[in-house]
Amino acid sequence: MRSGEREDWQRPQHVPGVELGILRRLRCWRRWKADLHADSVSDAPEAIRTRHAIVVGAPTHPKWLIFDCPCGAGHRVMLNLDNAHHPRWRLVTAMPMTLIPSVDEHSPAGHCHYIVRNGRINWVGRKDR
Numbered sequence: 562m563r564s565g566e567r568e569d570w571q572r573p574q575h576v577p578g579v580e581l582g583i584l585r586r587l588r589c590w591r592r593w594k595a596d597l598h599a600d601s602v603s604d605a606p607e608a609i610r611t612r613h614a615i616v617v618g619a620p621t622h623p624k625w626l627i628f629d630c631p632c633g634a635g636h637r638v639m640l641n642l643d644n645a646h647h648p649r650w651r652l653v654t655a656m657p658m659t660l661i662p663s664v665d666e667h668s669p670a671g672h673c674h675y676i677v678r679n680g681r682i683n684w685v686g687r688k689d690r
């Protein structure tokens with residue numbers, strides 16, 4: 562490592578007017594966040610960035626939450642947010658992401674059961690993640 566490299570990397574960036582945004586982004590950097598939006602399920606991209614989720618529907622009336630499962634096997638998770646349908650999940654906070662209740666899915670990749678709270682994944686009933 563060249564001298565000074567580490568210091569350069571750690572130096573905070575000051576951009577007038579958006580400090581709060583950067584601080585918030587840094588705080589959430591390693592956490593899950595529902596910060597993407599799509600008008601319909603078919604508008605969701607094929608690849609979703611790691612630790613990001615897409616809210617589908619109007620902000621006042623979200624219908625789906627879509628993300629790629631944190632197990633890393635590459636299967637997509639679609640959770641219903643619409644009051645009119647069951648089962649239903651509630652996106653308590655988007656950034657960082659908190660979901661109620663837990664996500665309990667059986668997929669070709671196996672059984673994925675986890676709690677998303679404060680942007681972190683807490684696996685239920687397994688110690689290897």
Ligand SMILES: [Zn+2]
Binds near residue numbers: 668673
């Ligand atoms: Zn999974």
